Amino acid sequence: MKDADIKPMVNQVELHPLLSQQELLSFSKEHDIQLEAWSPLMQGQLFDHPVLNDIAANHSKSVAQVILRWDLQRGIVTIPKSIKEQRIIDNANVFDFTLTNEEMARIDALNENRRVGPDPDNFDFVKRHRSFQNWRKGAFSFLNKVPKFIDCRRIRRRASVQVVIKAEWELKRMPIIPFVLLMIFSPVALFNGQPRRLDRLH
Amino acid sequence: MTINHLQSTTALHNGVQMPWFGLGVFKVEDGSEVVSSVKAAILNGYRSIDTAAIYGNETGVGQAISEALAETGLAREELFVTSKVWNADLGYESTIAAYEASLSKLGLEYLDLYLIHWPVKGKYKEAWRALETLYKEGRVKAIGVSNFKFITWKT
Numbered sequence: 229m230k231d232a233d234i235k236p237m238v239n240q241v242e243l244h245p246l247l248s249q250q251e252l253l254s255f256s257k258e259h260d261i262q263l264e265a266w267s268p269l270m271q272g273q274l275f276d277h278p279v280l281n282d283i284a285a286n287h288s289k290s291v292a293q294v295i296l297r298w299d300l301q302r303g304i305v306t307i308p309k310s311i312k313e314q315r316i317i318d319n320a321n322v323f324d325f326t327l328t329n330e331e332m333a334r335i336d337a338l339n340e341n342r343r344v345g346p347d348p349d350n351f352d353f354v355k356r357h358r359s360f361q362n363w364r365k366g367a368f369s370f371l372n373k374v375p376k377f378i379d380c381r382r383i384r385r386r387a388s389v390q391v392v393i394k395a396e397w398e399l400k401r402m403p404i405i406p407f408v409l410l411m412i413f414s415p416v417a418l419f420n421g422q423p424r425r426l427d428r429l430h
Numbered sequence: 431m432t433i434n435h436l437q438s439t440t441a442l443h444n445g446v447q448m449p450w451f452g453l454g455v456f457k458v459e460d461g462s463e464v465v466s467s468v469k470a471a472i473l474n475g476y477r478s479i480d481t482a483a484i485y486g487n488e489t490g491v492g493q494a495i496s497e498a499l500a501e502t503g504l505a506r507e508e509l510f511v512t513s514k515v516w517n518a519d520l521g522y523e524s525t526i527a528a529y530e531a532s533l534s535k536l537g538l539e540y541l542d543l544y545l546i547h548w549p550v551k552g553k554y555k556e557a558w559r560a561l562e563t564l565y566k567e568g569r570v571k572a573i574g575v576s577n578f579k580f581i582t583w584k585t
Contacts (some may be wrong), residue, residue, distance in 0.1 A: 231555060232583040234562050237442040238574030239581060240480075240512075240545060252579065260443040261581060262575075266454060300433050300450055305440065307454035307480045311463055313470040320436045320451060320476065348549055348577040349574075 237310055240264040241348075243304065245274060245295060248339040253302060264305040269295055273343050287325045290318065297322045297333050434473040446572045448543065450508050451480030460487040473502065482514035482547055483485030483532055492536035499526070511536065512543040514576055515561075520546065524533035525560035529570070540569055545576045 239256060243249045243265035256263040269292050274280055280291045287294070292308065296319060310318045327335075331410035432438065439447035453471040458464045464487040468479055472495070481491045491511075499506060513536065519528035529544060544561060546554050554575075561573040575581065 232558055232562070234565060234573065235443065235583045236574040236578075236581055237446065237572040238448070238543060238545065239445055239576070239578050240574070259581070262440055262442055262448065266456070266576075278465065278529040285584070296451070303440075303452055304450060305452070307452040307478070309454040309456055311458055311467040313466075313474070316467065316470050316476070317474050320474065322451075323435050323438075346577075349580055351548065364463065417543075 235259070236261055237260045238264055238305070240266055240341055242267050242345045243299070243320055244268055245277070245280065245298070245335050246268040246340045250336070250339065253304065257303065261302070262305055264307065265299050266305045266307065267344055268299055268308050273344065277338070279338060282366040283331050283334065287324075287327075289325060292319055293322050293325075294335075296326070297320060297325065297327055298332065303328055307351070338420040366383060422430070435518055438478050442572050444572060445544070447510075448572070449476075450479035450512065452476060452480050452512075454480045455487055455491060456482070456485055458487055460490045462490075462585065464490035465494040465497070469498045469501075472498035472504070477508060478512070480512045481536075482516070482545075483519070483528060484514070484516040488513065488532055488535035492538065496506040496537055502575045506538070508525070510542040510570045511538060512545065514545040514547040516558060517548050517550050517553070520550055520557040522556045522563075524556040526564065527563055529560075540571065543574060544570045544572075545574045546578075547576050549575065549578050 239252070239261055241249060241252065241263065243263070244267060247270075248262070253263055257260075269275075274295065275291050277291065283292045284294045289297075290317075296306050300322065304384055310316045310319060344352060433450050436451055437449060437453075438448050442448055453468065453476050455464055455468065457465055458481055468491050471479065479491060495506075495509065495511065498504070499509075513532045515525050515528045515532075516552070519525055529541075532544075533539070533541065544564065546557050546561065548554075558573075558575075561570070564570045565573045
């Protein structure tokens with residue numbers, strides 16, 4: 229962005245205790261760019277972490293609250309996701325306690341540069357886009373692969389588990405069809421052919 | 431820097447106040463799911479909502495915002511709404527069009543923050559020029575990037 233007239237005001241990146249982004253944080257502070265964390269809770273993968281649980285117990289707080297507080301004390305804007313009202317309320321309940329410097333350092337030390345999302349240096353956006361679209365179609369994305377002669381509209385309209393199982397079964401069954409036909413017709417063919425072959429032999 | 435409640439803000443380098451804490455809606459389904467979570471957030475004191483064109487839920491976010499504003503009596507200016515331009519729309523004209531599309535889905539006159547979602551090589555510079563135009567014309571309060579490792583600019 230060497231040609232940019234305006235310096236970005238914000239950079240939003242994947243950031244959580246296993247990807248602490250310390251270098252980017254220092255750079256951002258030095259240049260007055262606000263760093264913002266996406267997937268601050270690492271999509272729920274940190275809730276069993278012993279160090280975080282230990283610190284959470286010190287404050288009678290949850291691991292999520294400790295992580296979000298860690299963000300704020302580092303000067304990082306944080307945007308946790310939740311669809312449950314109680315969780316939405318709990319996540320924001322981080323303004324009545326302070327992590328000690330030692331606790332902050334213990335969390336900082338958990339960094340493994342580990343991502344749950346794509347690496348900005350190495351992402352194929354077409355592939356990403358496709359996988360994202362598949363993700364949005366959720367568990368039913370495989371229905372796109374169902375051959376056309378199965379009534380997809382019917383399956384989509386009634387996308388219940390039962391229908392999905394049925395569709396899966398139909399898919400799996402399909403390669404069997406030629407064998408079934410072969411098994412039905414081959415004895416007939418053999419039987420029919422037998423006398424003629426005998427005839428020819430004699 | 432005092433961060434002592436949910437509505438505490440940080441001053442961006444252009445002076446815009448951005449809440450330290452917000453609700454993200456990645457992977458939240460459009461429709462009742464996103465409407466109920468965004469409304470729950472605003473009714474419980476959140477002032478910042480982060481979405482993106484690719485999340486596919488801007489319509490629901492917009493509906494939730496308008497309902498929450500009506501129920502709480504808050505003004506639009508008291509909320510901080512972020513969205514992002516998707517990779518496929520990076521380009522000068524296409525980014526401006528994507529901004530308009532996001533605004534219309536959200537039912538908003540302006541966004542508080544508009545970001546380039548991913549640093550797609552060879553494409554994000556034109557998109558940034560578009561964001562600069564939107565910013566200079568006062569149509570967006572702040573602009574930024576997402577998933578950038580290094581940032582350089584003219585000084």
